[in-house]
Amino acid sequence: MRILLASSEVHPYSKTGGLADMVGALAKYLAQAGQQVGVVTPLYSGIRERFPHLRPGDIRITLPLGSRHVQADVWTLEVADRLVIYFIDQPDFYRRATLYQHQGVDYPDNAERFLFLSKCVAHLARNLPWKPELVHVHDWQVGLVPLFIRHQRLEEGWVDAPKTCLTIHNQAYQGHFGADAYEWANLPLDYFEPNGVEFYGGLNCLKAGIVYADRITTVSPRYAREITTEALGNGLDGVLRLRQGVLAGILNGVDYDEWNTTDNPFLKHSFAADSLEGKATSKLDLQRELGLPEASHLPLFGTVTRLVEQKGVDIQLSALEEMLAAEMQFVLLGSGESQYEKAYKKLSARYPTKVAVKIGYDHGLSHRIEAGCDFYLMPSKFEPCGLNQLYSLRYGTIPIVRATGGLDDSIIDLAEDVERATGIKFAEYSSSALVKAIRKGLILFEHSDLLLHLRTNGMSADFSWEKTAQKYLKLFDKILSE
Numbered sequence: 130m131r132i133l134l135a136s137s138e139v140h141p142y143s144k145t146g147g148l149a150d151m152v153g154a155l156a157k158y159l160a161q162a163g164q165q166v167g168v169v170t171p172l173y174s175g176i177r178e179r180f181p182h183l184r185p186g187d188i189r190i191t192l193p194l195g196s197r198h199v200q201a202d203v204w205t206l207e208v209a210d211r212l213v214i215y216f217i218d219q220p221d222f223y224r225r226a227t228l229y230q231h232q233g234v235d236y237p238d239n240a241e242r243f244l245f246l247s248k249c250v251a252h253l254a255r256n257l258p259w260k261p262e263l264v265h266v267h268d269w270q271v272g273l274v275p276l277f278i279r280h281q282r283l284e285e286g287w288v289d290a291p292k293t294c295l296t297i298h299n300q301a302y303q304g305h306f307g308a309d310a311y312e313w314a315n316l317p318l319d320y321f322e323p324n325g326v327e328f329y330g331g332l333n334c335l336k337a338g339i340v341y342a343d344r345i346t347t348v349s350p351r352y353a354r355e356i357t358t359e360a361l362g363n364g365l366d367g368v369l370r371l372r373q374g375v376l377a378g379i380l381n382g383v384d385y386d387e388w389n390t391t392d393n394p395f396l397k398h399s400f401a402a403d404s405l406e407g408k409a410t411s412k413l414d415l416q417r418e419l420g421l422p423e424a425s426h427l428p429l430f431g432t433v434t435r436l437v438e439q440k441g442v443d444i445q446l447s448a449l450e451e452m453l454a455a456e457m458q459f460v461l462l463g464s465g466e467s468q469y470e471k472a473y474k475k476l477s478a479r480y481p482t483k484v485a486v487k488i489g490y491d492h493g494l495s496h497r498i499e500a501g502c503d504f505y506l507m508p509s510k511f512e513p514c515g516l517n518q519l520y521s522l523r524y525g526t527i528p529i530v531r532a533t534g535g536l537d538d539s540i541i542d543l544a545e546d547v548e549r550a551t552g553i554k555f556a557e558y559s560s561s562a563l564v565k566a567i568r569k570g571l572i573l574f575e576h577s578d579l580l581l582h583l584r585t586n587g588m589s590a591d592f593s594w595e596k597t598a599q600k601y602l603k604l605f606d607k608i609l610s611e
């Protein structure tokens with residue numbers, strides 16, 4: 130199969146969240162399964178320096194964007210057999226240190242930046258010599274690609290145009306712009322209507338993908354159901370219900386080549402389910418690294434996250450206020466909205482021996498938190514898939530999660546199945562429900578046999594990408610045969 134993926138972020142080149150991890154891993158495992166794979170993504174600042182093997186390609190693209198023409202060069206990186214990354218070099222749009230925002234505010238030209246990216250994807254799909262037969266786009270930034278392809282097939286003689294698939298990683302982010310942004314699509318007005326890309330008078334890039342892609346997936350089965358409901362549909366539930374027949378949920382995998390505890394450059398001590406000494410030492414190391422008293426007898430809770438409402442920051446802050454009277458420690462690595470950053474810093478100033486907070490983005494520390502903690506807190510309001518709870522399982526860190534989206538699909542609570550339990554789940558979105566769940570964690574910590582049982586179950590759970598990639602391949606087969 131010949132598959133072209135497109136995403137505004139791809140690990141290890143650029144990342145703000147799980148989208149990058151997912152696309153990077155999917156591409157790698159599809160290629161390993163013998164498929165021909167390309168990935169289109171922007172060339173942001175710093176990528177060329179970090180990946181000196183990047184080659185200036187001989188592809189130069191000039192495309193209309195509203196009333197002007199914009200040029201880009203395509204740099205390529207052959208990562209492995211059958212896997213090439215195509216970086217779109219358009220310095221005005223992408224040579225920026227951060228991907229979408231500056232100091233918490235979206236770049237004012239995001240519509241132009243990502244409509245241009247989407248046009249480049251369609252252009253490459255049409256002109257690459259290996260002729261992709263399926264284009265798989267991820268999230269709103271490339272949501273218009275299925276429409277560009279369809280339009281060129283219907284109106285511009287692209288007879289063997291590829292099939293398209295959209296994966297929604299988070300329906301809360303839709304790329305909803307004013308109507309004037311549609312000008313940059315250079316498409317007839319026919320598509321700008323309620324059954325097309327129009328949404329409350331503006332342009333909605335995710336809706337474009339939902340309406341025009343041949344198939345739609347999202348990153349967990351439960352989230353696939355949730356986004357068709359008013360409660361979690363973010364206004365697009367009606368459109369999705371119309372397309373429910375082509376919507377499926379596939380739980381993300383974990384790239385165990387990177388997220389493992391036995392061969393990991395970010396961890397000083399290796400450990401495994403049958404030899405946990407390295408985990409105990411990792412805990413002491415983490416406490417020291419973050420300035421907390423080194424104490425193996427204190428239960429250590431951790432979180433690595435974007436600090437946004439979705440992640441349940443408000444209930445976590447008030448639950449911690451209540452719980453910190455207990456003998457426990459908490460560490461947080463995160464960045465995001467300044468009100469939340471300030472609130473966590475304040476908490477650590479008030480409880481310097483119990484709470485350590487690092488504001489910022491630190492890949493290595495995220496591994497060390499996963500390895501060093503006893504419990505991982507993820508009280509999300511909603512969670513399409515969530516990756517950290519899956520990383521926690523492999524690192525022997527017991528997830529305490531709210532039963533929503535992929536969190537519910539991936540974690541088994543003691544009350545559901547004692548034999549197979551891997552974590553603690555709570556249902557209600559409230560700090561009191563989270564407090565109860567944390568209390569369960571404290572009790573579990575006192576019962577070392579049960580703690581070990583959950584830990585061992587989690588560490589041996591298999592969320593490998595090999596399995597997930599097979600599910601995508603099965604779906605792609607179906608799309609191509611339709």
Ligand code: ADP
Binds near residue numbers: 515517
């Ligand atoms: P989302 O994509 O909604 O942010 P996910 O759980 O799907 O949530 O993925 C988050 C990914 O981003 C994980 O790999 C996590 O470790 C990483 N991450 C989030 N914040 C940080 C941070 N401050 N430093 C390092 N890694 C982070």
